[in-house]
Amino acid sequence: xxxxxxxxxxxxxxxxxGQRYTSARRQxxxxxxxxxxxxxxxxxxxxxxxxxxxxxYRNLVVLERAGAVxxxxxxxxxxxxxxxxxxxxxxxxxxICAACGxxxxxxxxxxxxxxxxxxxxxxxxxxxxxxEHHRLDLVGRCTSCA
Amino acid sequence: xxxxxxxxxxxxxxxxxGQRYTSARRQxxxxxxxxxxxxxxxxxxxxxxxxxxxxxYRNLVVLERAGAVxxxxxxxxxxxxxxxxxxxxxxxxxxICAACGxxxxxxxxxxxxxxxxxxxxxxxxxxxxxxEHHRLDLVGRCTSCA
DNA sequence: ATTTATGCAAATCGTTTGCAAACCT
DNA sequence: AGGTTTGCAAACGATTTGCATAAAT
Numbered sequence: 088x089x090x091x092x093x094x095x096x097x098x099x100x101x102x103x104x105g106q107r108y109t110s111a112r113r114q115x116x117x118x119x120x121x122x123x124x125x126x127x128x129x130x131x132x133x134x135x136x137x138x139x140x141x142x143x144y145r146n147l148v149v150l151e152r153a154g155a156v157x158x159x160x161x162x163x164x165x166x167x168x169x170x171x172x173x174x175x176x177x178x179x180x181x182x183i184c185a186a187c188g189x190x191x192x193x194x195x196x197x198x199x200x201x202x203x204x205x206x207x208x209x210x211x212x213x214x215x216x217x218x219e220h221h222r223l224d225l226v227g228r229c230t231s232c233a
Numbered sequence: 234x235x236x237x238x239x240x241x242x243x244x245x246x247x248x249x250x251g252q253r254y255t256s257a258r259r260q261x262x263x264x265x266x267x268x269x270x271x272x273x274x275x276x277x278x279x280x281x282x283x284x285x286x287x288x289x290y291r292n293l294v295v296l297e298r299a300g301a302v303x304x305x306x307x308x309x310x311x312x313x314x315x316x317x318x319x320x321x322x323x324x325x326x327x328x329i330c331a332a333c334g335x336x337x338x339x340x341x342x343x344x345x346x347x348x349x350x351x352x353x354x355x356x357x358x359x360x361x362x363x364x365e366h367h368r369l370d371l372v373g374r375c376t377s378c379a
Numbered sequence: 380a381t382t383t384a385t386g387c388a389a390a391t392c393g394t395t396t397g398c399a400a401a402c403c404t
Numbered sequence: 405a406g407g408t409t410t411g412c413a414a415a416c417g418a419t420t421t422g423c424a425t426a427a428a429t
Contacts, residue, residue, distance in 0.1 A: 106383095107383070107384075107427095107428065107429085109383090109384065109385090109427075109428075110427090111384075111385070112384095128418085128419085129418095139385070139386045139387080140386085140387095140419090141385080141386060141387075141388095141419090141420080141421085142384075142385055142386060144418095144419060144420070145384085145385085145420085145421095146384090146385095160306050160308070162306070164394095164417085164418070165418075166418090166419090182357065182360055182362050184362075185365060191360070193356060193360055194356075195352065195353070195356050196352060196356075199348065199349070199352050202345065202348065203345070203349075206341065206342060206345050207341070207371055210339060210340075210341055210342075210371070211328065211371050211373060214328055214337070214339055215375075215376045215379075216328050216330075216371065216373055216374070216375060216376070216379075217373045217374040217379045218371055218372075218373040219331060219372050219373040219374070220372055220373075221369065221370065221371055221372065222368070222369070222370040222371075222372060223367065223368070223369050224367065224368040225353055225356070225357050225362065225364055225367055225368075226364075226365050226366055226367065226368060227357060227362055227363045227364040227365040227366075228362070228363040228365070229361075229362060230361045230362070233361075233363045252408095253403075253404095253408070253409080255402080255403085255408090255409065255410090256402095257409080257410070258409095274393080274394085275393095285410070285411045285412080286394090286411085286412095287394090287395080287396085287410080287411060287412075287413095288409075288410055288411065290393095290394065290395070291395085291396095291409085291410085292409090310392085310393065310419095311393075312393090312394090
């Protein structure tokens with residue numbers, strides 16, 4: 088799961104951005120590579136006690152700017168972070184539980200995804216907007232909260 | 234624009250929730266009814282100096298729980314608020330500028346919307362998730378920031 | 380040797396809350 | 405009167421930042 092290949096690719100992204108791949112950043116990537124859903128900062132530092140909170144915040148900014156990590160906004164008060172799709176090669180969206188706030192990854196049919204891409208591009212163009220990406224979240228109740 | 238019909242409908246929603254429709258709440262609805270995009274709290278209190286910040290926060294919670302207002306999460310540090318779709322009768326999504334943070338409303342083709350509803354319902358069911366609604370945002374650069 | 384990263388503790392800032400006065404009904 | 409709402413100022417808490425030390429190159 089957390090392969091040396093992943094570390095190589097993250098290292099390359101950081102290098103391109105003029106950043107070092109330090110051991111704290113490596114450990115952070117290990118934590119993110121070990122889950123299938125985005126984590127909050129308390130969850131990250133809880134999974135690896137050696138990760139200091141302030142450095143984790145700072146390193147997530149660095150990793151995000153380098154394109155290795157993406158920030159996920161759910162409905163509760165925490166930002167969540169996960170490895171960028173460029174690294175996981177799995178384009179996905181999120182199931183967000185409105186009750187407990189948990190987030191899980193989900194994929195939608197490829198045909199729907201293609202159609203979204205096409206039609207949203209048109210909608211954006213018509214509005215004079217330069218589209219970068221779309222965000223599609225399913226909000227409802229997870230199994231435990233239903 | 235801000236019709237008495239709107240106030241009647243909001244009043245009804247609040248009544249159903251056991252809440253009063255006070256003049257501060259009415260003024261707040263006037264502000265929200267006067268725009269075509271979601272507003273931050275500074276924007277709201279800036280547009281009507283009579284609205285105190287703390288009461289505005291509290292009243293938005295009340296209006297949201299009653300179903301008259303919905304909270305919009307963009308990419309910057311502020312929550313934004315707009316009248317609920319139930320009141321505007323315009324199902325829409327958001328164009329979010331990644332550079333300046335502004336948000337504008339946008340509608341997508343009805344056929345795409347129908348297909349999304351259908352297919353997301355299936356995806357959610359397959360994941361054991363009880364779907365309430367979806368959130369679709371287009372993130373990119375607005376005309377001024379492109 | 381010089382630059383960059385780290386981690387503690389303090390600061391920041393959007394949002395929430397306590398409380399006394401004003402408002403409804 | 406009896407309960408609710410209001411608005412000021414203070415509290416809260418997630419995130420950011422200053423600074424002295426440690427690590428990386």
